[in-house]
Amino acid sequence: MPTTHPGPEPRPLAAGTALDALETPCLLLDEARLRANVAxxxxxxxxxxxxxRPHLKTAKSLDVARIAMTTPEGPAMVSTLREAESFAEGGVRDMIYGVGIAPAKxxxxxxxxxxxxxLAVILDSVAQADAVAAHARSSGDSVPVLIEVDADGHRSGVAPTDTATLVAIGQRLTAGHATLRGVLLHAGDSYAIQHDPTALTAAAEAECRAAIMAAEALRAAGLSCPVVSVGSTPTARYARDLAGITEVRAGVFMFGDLFQAGVGSVAVEDIALSVLATVIGxxxxxxxxxxxxxxxxxxxxRGTARQAVDQGYGVVCDLAGRPYRDLIVADANQEHGIVALRRGAEAALPDLPIGSRLRILPNHACATGAQHDRYHVLDAQGRVxxxxxxxxGW
Ligand SMILES: Cc1ncc(COP(=O)(O)O)c(C=O)c1O
Known part of the structure; x- marks a missing residue:
């Protein structure tokens, strides 16, 4: 095993530390906005x-999980086994690992x-089902499985019309003493929609139709399918009728970000995550x-580059979290952010002397969060x- 040399521990922070006293750059989380988004x-x-079933891939935090989950035991969805291990340690009992299972895991x-x-796993192939069934048989643990069904051609999943594959997977699992728990879909193509409530509701309806079609195909073959799980932030937010669905998963909505604001599924003023920065030149x-x-x-x-409003590397706000008009991080190097007015902006560049503090709203909360190892959580007074x-990690 290689020797690891952990870096120095950060200076402990006194409760009520002002943002001016933090070392930058660092990650801020507005607890009131987080709680309002969850509520x-x-x-x-x-x-x-x-x-x-909140997806904890954005938050990756037990403290946030406890706010997002309906009970301290879950349900929850995770994107890594590292998350599953930490949350299990913290008392979470009902989890789905939401990335197709690799037999070695x-x-x-x-x-x-x-x-x-x-902890349940997901899969979308007979080969994976065979691996899970073999593992269940040899270990005596009837691991629960959800078959991933393709809602919209976005990524993975069995087509909802491919009854033969759905049934073959279900039969291989149950014959091998694994548990077929249900079907799971993620309407990732909804991220391509921008400010079109009709299209977003239609995406939610299509996700539900595909889920119900797959569940009924399994049931018609005599297989049980108690869980019918759908979800993404846009489709969860715009769903109007979820008859036949048992649970909804969503994650990025908790923090919100500029990309989801471009889709129309969160408001910029509800974004709970920001990066604190200092003016250096x-x-x-x-x-x-x-x-x-x-x-x-x-x-x-740079997800917003594909949207109607390109937000550069983020929208620049004052210390209270209010965006400066037309001010964005127009470009970025590894440790330098280049703040400038949007092209064609009429606003004037604000006077921000060396040492001024700024807050940057992220394009993609999951990606920005992943650059940091902790949240500085803001209280009602805007202090840490x-x-x-x-x-x-994984
Ligand atoms: C399988 C699955 N379910 C649910 C979600 C949650 O979607 P969102 O991040 O839009 O809330 C994701 C996000 O990547 C996902 O991959």
Whole structure:
């Protein structure tokens, strides 16, 4: 094993530390906005009569999980086994690992399950089903499985019309003493829609139709399919009727980001995540303000470049989180952010002397969060009330 040399521990922060006292760049999380975003989604899904399974891939934090989940035991969805291990340690009992299972990971899944967590896996092929069935037979652990069904051609999944494959997977699983728990879909193509509520609701309806078609194909073949799971932030937000669906998953809505604001599924003023930066230079002839938050702090995600409003590497806000008019991170190097007015903007460049603090709203909360190892959690006074660790890695 290679020797690891952990870096120095950060200076402990006193509760109530002002943002001016933080070392930059660092990640800020507005707890009130996070709680409001979660409450809004929960109320919407309760009205629609479905369970909510928050996806914790954006947050990767037990503290956030406890706010997002409906009970301390879950349900929850994870994107890495590292998350599953940490959450299991923290008492979460009902989880789905939401990335198609690689046979080599089944021992690690079994170890998490042996510690008392009901961790389910997903798959979309007969080969994976055979591997899971073989593992279930040899270990005696009837690992629960959801068949991933393709909602919209976005990524993976069995076509909902491919009854033969769905049934073959279900039969191989049950014959091998694994548990067929249901079907799972993720309407990732909804991310391509921009400010079109009719199209977003239609994407949610298409996701549901595909889910129900796949579930009925399994049931018609005599297989059980108790869970019918759908979800993405846009389709969850715009779903109007979820009859036949048992649970909805969504994750990025908790923090929100500029990309989801471009889709129309969150509002810019509800974005809970930002990066705190310090002004370190000026290039007046070019209209630039240089900060210490480059792409290493913001991520290289330029998802909004494909949308109607390109937000560069992020929208620049004052310390209270209010966006400056037309001010974005127009470009970024590894540790330098280049702040400038949007092309064609009429606003004037604000006067931000060396040492001024700024907050940058992220294009993609999952990617920006992944650049950091902790959240500085803002209280109602806009001060740091807590520091919450993140569970990075795999
Ligand atoms: C399988 C699966 N389910 C649910 C989600 C949650 O979607 P969102 O991040 O839009 O909330 C994702 C996101 O990548 C996903 O991959």
């Amino acid at each position: 809004g989604m929960r109320a919407h899904l309760t009205r629609l009569g479905v369970a909510f 089944l021992d690690r899944v079994a170890a998490i399950r042996a510690r008392g967590a009901d 000026h290039q007046p002839a070019k209209g630039w303000i240089i900060t210490d938050a480059g792409w290493m702090a913001l991520s290289r995600d 009330g807590a520091v919450w660790p993140r569970i990075n």
